[in-house]
Amino acid sequence: MTDASGQDPGEADQPDVPLTRRDAAEARRSVPAAAEPTAAFQAHVRAARSEFESQVAHARAEFEEANERIKERTGRDLLLATVIGLAIGAVLILSLIFVKWAFVVFALGAALLGIFEFSRALVASGRRVDLVPQLVVATGLILTAAFLDLWLHWVALFVAVAFVVVWRLVAQMAAHDARRYGDVLSDVLVASLIQLYVAFLASMCVVLLRQDGGEWWVLAFIIVAVASDTGAYAAGIMFGRHPMAPRISPKKTWEGFAGAVVAAMIAGVLLGLFMLGIPWWTGVIFGIVILVTATAGDLGESMIKRDLGIKDMSSWLPGHGGVLDRLDSILPSATGALALYYLFTPLVA
Incomplete structure (x- = not known):
């Protein structure tokens, strides 16, 4: 049976909330899958930055050590x-x-x-x-x-x-x-x-x-x-x-x-x-x-x-x-x- 507008009364009275919750759940399930590449890229960037900082610190320490040896030998x-x-x-x-x-x-x-x-x-x-x-x-x-x-x-x-x-x-x-x-x-x-x-x-x-x-x-x-x-x-x-x-x-x-x-x-x-x-x-x-x-x-x-x-x-x-x-x-x-x-x-x- 339909009303004057041509819609089923049961459909008209049915709320939209369950559909919205379903979409939200699907969205939540889809977020980790989409975020995984971003998180991996950020982790890679952090690791690269840490490695670069470590190499810079190591090179600086070696330079300072060499400079001190030269300074000790030449006084300059x-x-x-x-x-x-x-x-x-x-x-x-x-x-x-x-x-x-x-x-x-x-x-x-x-x-x-x-x-x-x-x-x-x-x-x-x-x-x-x-x-x-x-x-x-x-x-x-x-x-x-x-x-x-x-x-x-x-x-x-x-x-x-x-x-x-x-x-x-x-x-x-x-x-x-x-x-x-x-x-x-x-x-x-x-x-x-x-x-x-x-x-x-x-x-x-x-x-x-x-x-x-x-x-x-x-x-x-x-x-x-x-x-x-x-x-x-x-x-x-x-x-x-x-x-x-x-x-x-x-x-x-x-x-x-x-x-x-x-x-x-x-x-x-x-x-x-x-x-x-x-x-x-x-x-x-x-x-x-x-x-x-x-x-x-x-x-x-x-x-x-x-x-x-x-x-x-x-x-x-x-x-x-x-x-x-x-x-x-x-x-x-x-x-x-x-x-x-x-x-x-x-x-x-």
């Missing part, structure tokens, strides 16, 4: 030294490539900081150093290197040394103390050494910079000096067994020096061919000369520090020591690079 923090070295290198390269004369400011600042470190170390060892005159005279010597002819620059060096020597003698006479003759003579020699070792050698770099294409020669000799230092460091860490100069620098080895020779020669040839435009054999000579001057500068500063009883000139550059500790191989190499410029440029032309 490898990570900090690398970061600071890259930052300094970036500033140096940018100044030379894009604004040539901006390098003069860079060189002047580094030289003055080196003089300050050196003077402070000398004062701590009992010498008397007139810091302000040293800085003023060094500034004049470095800046005039950009304008004076080379022979006039030698005259400027003589004036600078004479000025600091006379200043020290006058200051000593004004002191009216009982300082011995030998100590006064030592103070005078030290005053001259600061100008000759730091200011004059830094000014040679400025003299090279002012030459035609000099910025590329400056960049090249610094890269070779850094390459030789890096080669010596790496080879010394891996193969170093036989000390090179135990009384001067106990951690330098002949194996490290061999690594420096290889690195310097490779860098010299590549830079000579692709940056300086000189034949490959002159690149070999360039690399060897810079290697010799850089090694001599490094050993020379080590001898000075040993005489002063210090490990580093300062701690301004973590992982490196002081500014002068980074300039020790570069300062004498500037003179060697300038001599090679005068020698090779006519051959290339």
Whole structure:
């Protein structure tokens, strides 16, 4: 029987609840089946993340352990030294490539900081150093290197040394103390050494910079000096067994020096061919000369520090020591690079 609407009364009165419950039950039964792939994927992601974190932690622990071994052997923090070295290198390269004369400011600042470190170390060892005159005279010597002819620059060096020597003698006479003759003579020699070792050698770099294409020669000799230092460091860490100069620098080895020779020669040839435009054999000579001057500068500063009883000139550059500790191989190499410029440029032309 149907009502006026054409529906069975029993059907009209039947509630929808049982059907809804049935659907809900089926939905609940279907949820685990659909969620199983998602749950498995999430578990896989968590496991992968845990494994990755474990590998990162393991690699970090191994790196820190290796860094501590290197630090114990060389006295340097490898990570900090690398970061600071890259930052300094970036500033140096940018100044030379894009604004040539901006390098003069860079060189002047580094030289003055080196003089300050050196003077402070000398004062701590009992010498008397007139810091302000040293800085003023060094500034004049470095800046005039950009304008004076080379022979006039030698005259400027003589004036600078004479000025600091006379200043020290006058200051000593004004002191009216009982300082011995030998100590006064030592103070005078030290005053001259600061100008000759730091200011004059830094000014040679400025003299090279002012030459035609000099910025590329400056960049090249610094890269070779850094390459030789890096080669010596790496080879010394891996193969170093036989000390090179135990009384001067106990951690330098002949194996490290061999690594420096290889690195310097490779860098010299590549830079000579692709940056300086000189034949490959002159690149070999360039690399060897810079290697010799850089090694001599490094050993020379080590001898000075040993005489002063210090490990580093300062701690301004973590992982490196002081500014002068980074300039020790570069300062004498500037003179060697300038001599090679005068020698090779006519051959290339």
